[in-house]
Amino acid sequence: MTGVTELGYLTLGVSDLAAWKTFAAEVLGLEVVPSDNPEKCFLRMDYWHHRIALVQNGSDDLLVSGLRVAGQVEFRAMAAKLEAAGVEIRIGSEAEAEERHVLEVMMLADPNGYALEIFHGPHVQFDKPFHPGRRMHGRFKTGGGGLGHVMQSQTAGLDTTCEFYRLLGMRGGIEYKLAFPGAPQTVPLMFLNCNERQHTFAFAGPGEKRINHLMLEVDNMADVGLAYDVVVKAGLPVIIEPGSHANDQMFSFYFKNPSGYMNEIGWGGRAALAQSEYYQSDAFGHAPVPGSMKGFMVPA
Numbered sequence: 001m002t003g004v005t006e007l008g009y010l011t012l013g014v015s016d017l018a019a020w021k022t023f024a025a026e027v028l029g030l031e032v033v034p035s036d037n038p039e040k041c042f043l044r045m046d047y048w049h050h051r052i053a054l055v056q057n058g059s060d061d062l063l064v065s066g067l068r069v070a071g072q073v074e075f076r077a078m079a080a081k082l083e084a085a086g087v088e089i090r091i092g093s094e095a096e097a098e099e100r101h102v103l104e105v106m107m108l109a110d111p112n113g114y115a116l117e118i119f120h121g122p123h124v125q126f127d128k129p130f131h132p133g134r135r136m137h138g139r140f141k142t143g144g145g146g147l148g149h150v151m152q153s154q155t156a157g158l159d160t161t162c163e164f165y166r167l168l169g170m171r172g173g174i175e176y177k178l179a180f181p182g183a184p185q186t187v188p189l190m191f192l193n194c195n196e197r198q199h200t201f202a203f204a205g206p207g208e209k210r211i212n213h214l215m216l217e218v219d220n221m222a223d224v225g226l227a228y229d230v231v232v233k234a235g236l237p238v239i240i241e242p243g244s245h246a247n248d249q250m251f252s253f254y255f256k257n258p259s260g261y262m263n264e265i266g267w268g269g270r271a272a273l274a275q276s277e278y279y280q281s282d283a284f285g286h287a288p289v290p291g292s293m294k295g296f297m298v299p300a
């Protein structure tokens, strides 16, 4: 079965590129790399040329998720599989692949209209070790798990969305039925995996933005604590206090970034289980800061 192997890169639209560069380097600890275009820059977190491209376009949202396949054979097999399933794809030109620092890329959209790119062959720079934008105890945990995970809103329905991503080779389904005091119904959250990371994509209900949060994992718990101190010192709003998720058991916290959605910094996540389970609350902590959850796809 041909399937995607990791979330390789993201393109984020921003309204204030200067603020994002400062945030990326000094709060997240990412390495900022300029591009030829003053309205675009790259963010590194490992040996890859980049994991995130920031584009100043005013959208303050996720523009493109780049999903990797193993190589050229798998790339062609994926294109054939998608076309046979009636999914419209466009094979990118060599210039488009070079712009993304990959060997080959195809463009498509998921049932929600969200832009996806499936690629193989990222540009890996072993001659340029990652240089964090601020002090870190350890490093970002990428490797076989990809750059992290993204929670997104959806309007096509969880079943339709899930079916599409299963076609791409992902596995998973509903893992949370969140219960809120006074709310008549639980809120379902769907989690999808394609590698050792417990989930690569998560989907909630409809939302103002495509993206709810972007999680980056660190390999040293002290970097979660350090990030918390840096966020507070920078005056950025903490949205969800430190705690541990029931599904990925990530020790993490959430805070607001310059685009108005959340970043999560986590440590110690476990792999996906072979059998399905669901949860109604997290293991411990993760208390929302009162009033801070408004607009984040779950009751405030």
Ligand SMILES: [Fe+2]
Pocket: 149, 151, 213, 215, 264
């Ligand atoms: Fe998360």
